[in-house]
Amino acid sequence: MIDVMRSEWTKLRSLRSTVWTLVAAFLMMVGLGALIAWGAVSNASAGATGSAAQAVMIALVALPFGAIAMATLGVLVISGEYRTGMIRTSLQAVPQRLTFLYGKAVVFTIAALVVGLVTAYAAFFVSQGVLSIKDLHTSITAPEVLRAVTGAGLYLAASGLFGLALGSLIRHTPGAIVAVITLTLVLPQLTSLLPGRVGEIVTQHFTSNAGLQLTMVEPRAAGLAPWTGFAVYLIWVAVILLAGTALLRRRDA
Amino acid sequence: MTSIKATGLTKRYGQTTAVSGLSFTVEPGQVTGFLGPNGAGKSTTMRMILGLDHPSGGSVVVDGVPYQQLKHPLRKIGALLDAKAVHGGRSARNHLLAIAQSNGLPASRVEQVLESVGLSQVAKRRIGGFSLGMSQRLGIAAALLGDPEILLFDEPVNGLDPDGILWIRTFMRKLAAEGRTVFVSSHLMSEMAQTADHLIVIGKGELIADTSVADFIGSSSQGFVKVRSPRLAEVAQLLQVGELHHDHLRVTGMQPLEIGTLTARAGLPLEELTFVQPTLEAAYMELTKDSLEYTS
Structure with a gap:
């Protein structure tokens, strides 16, 4: 497993697309957060006070897009192997397919976790710097703020793994990216149209609806508790990854 | 000790049978040519040897065990199936390094194989820009990383210019002279005449002949x-x-x-x-004339 992880780390770091996608995610998160913070500062009337929930929401305004960027990278990590035919070289070197996929997933998750946390903290501190001009900022030590910002980092990493799982299932880059966007951006909005108690439960538990609870200082009252929600998001990832694993074992490469 | 042994190897894709009940043994220490017209099932067979495709029936083992059970397979068997099946965004060195690491091989092996195929000068270049000839060399470098006893090449001269063909041919003979087992597929009999000691001929997924080159020619009625x-x-x-x-x-x-x-x-x-004397080519044409998938 260690051999495979070293190999996968080399594969990950040696592609420019990896670096660019991560840089894009970082710049988008930090840049958009700062921009919206600046807008809030410009529009604030004298003597206005901000809440911690608002300050964090502004800092993490680009989180859905950052998550898509991470998921795209996750997709590429596996679909790139299929697109180029590299998968046949990879599986020749590591014919134990579970070891191959999980080695890849572990290395990518660690990288995504580091980048995700750095990005989330950077987005928080930069935007709070801007918000502090009009005293609209909050502190990382304020109640629930640390949990929300760290949660954003975790959410970015989990989204990356979500992409990798879908990539292993679908194998085609565009198809897998469309699936990511549909499952985490489009359908979560549409579930609210479902009627009754069932609709409520589906909405609560649906991918990003569940996962994003962890990233809010004041989670949506109709949603799950922060850590419960994140756990549900991880279950989504795990189920898709297991389906991808089953297919990887069965299919011809 | 046998190196590759197939027993009743069969592969079906839906209604189509690509390989049917194929049994053969690739003996160690010689060049075995794997011949057949395009579409005869050569590549499918090679993918099954390497554990990439799952047989619909029968089995194939490398040194007595199925490929999937080899711990560090590249130390046992190196293969070049499709030279262009690499991620073009990586440099030659990083591509080989990733493969080496997966089999617990030291980074120094990467430099050695780059040297032996003559790619040291372009080690830092992205392989997406490589010519077919360079890609082929890179593929052979990858196959040699683990210093394996067995080497497997699928149509290694396809699409190469005369220089490239000569280089591959010389290289394969050198590998066999080092005592390695070389299993090489081709649809060109003339190519095999230059390199192989033993022939396994298939057509429409079935075994036609498994014989030495000399016997193969002798068995032909074309004299x-x-x-x-x-x-x-x-x-x-x-x-x-x-x-x-x-x-x-x-x-x-x-x-x-x-x-x-x-x-x-x-x-x-x-x-x-x-x-x-009948030529190898004539003997091959005679044997496979009933097995051509598409006849003109």
Whole structure:
């Protein structure tokens, strides 16, 4: 497993697309957060006070897009192997397919976790710097703020793994990216149209609806508790990854 | 110790049977040619040897175990299936490094194989920009990383220019001379004539022949006696067998001595009387003529 992880780390770091996608995610998160913070500062009337929930929401305004960027990278990590035919070289070197996929997933998750946390903290501190001009900022030590910002980092990493799982299932880059966007951006909005108690439960538990609870200082009252929600998001990832694993074992490469 | 052994190997894709009940053994320490027309199932068989495709029936083992059970397979068997099946965004060095690491091989092996295929100068370049010839060298470098006893090449000269072909051919002979087992597929008999000791011939997914190159030629009925004479028409009349080819007669089923005796008795002068060995190519064409998937 260690051999495979070293190999996968080399594969990950040696592609420019990896670096660019991560840089894009970082710049988008930090840049958009700062921009919206600046807008809030410009529009604030004298003597206005901000809440911690608002300050964090502004800092993490680009989180859905950052998550898509991470998921795209996750997709590429596996679909790139299929697109180029590299998968046949990879599986020749590591014919134990579970070891191959999980080695890849572990290395990518660690990288995504580091980048995700750095990005989330950077987005928080930069935007709070801007918000502090009009005293609209909050502190990382304020109640629930640390949990929300760290949660954003975790959410970015989990989204990356979500992409990798879908990539292993679908194998085609565009198809897998469309699936990511549909499952985490489009359908979560549409579930609210479902009627009754069932609709409520589906909405609560649906991918990003569940996962994003962890990233809010004041989670949506109709949603799950922060850590419960994140756990549900991880279950989504795990189920898709297991389906991808089953297919990887069965299919011809 | 056998190196590769297939037993009743079968692969079906839906209704199509690509490989059917194939049994053969690739013996160690020689070049075995794997021959068959395009679409005969050569690549499918090779993918099954390497554990990439799952057989629908039968089995194939490398050194007695299925490929999936090899811990560090590249130390046992190196393969080049498709030289372009690499991620073009990586440099040659990083590509090889990732493969080496997966099998617990040191980074120094990467430099060694780059050197041995002559790619050291371009080690830092992205492989997406490599020519087919360079990609082929890179693929061979990857196959050599683990210093394996067995090497497997699928159509290694396809699409190469004469320089590249010569290089591959020389390289394969060098590998065999080092005592390695080389299993190489081709649809070109003439190519095999230059490199192989033993032949496994398949057509439409079935085994046609598993024999040495010499026996393969000998088994062919394509040998004939070439007869030339100033009075060729009379010779043809006399022998009753054979067919006229512009300036000579081709006789099958008779030895030169019989022909010479008959013509001497009839007082017919001969200009030439030669037994012509069948070429490998002719033997191959004869054997596979019923197995061509697409005939023109």
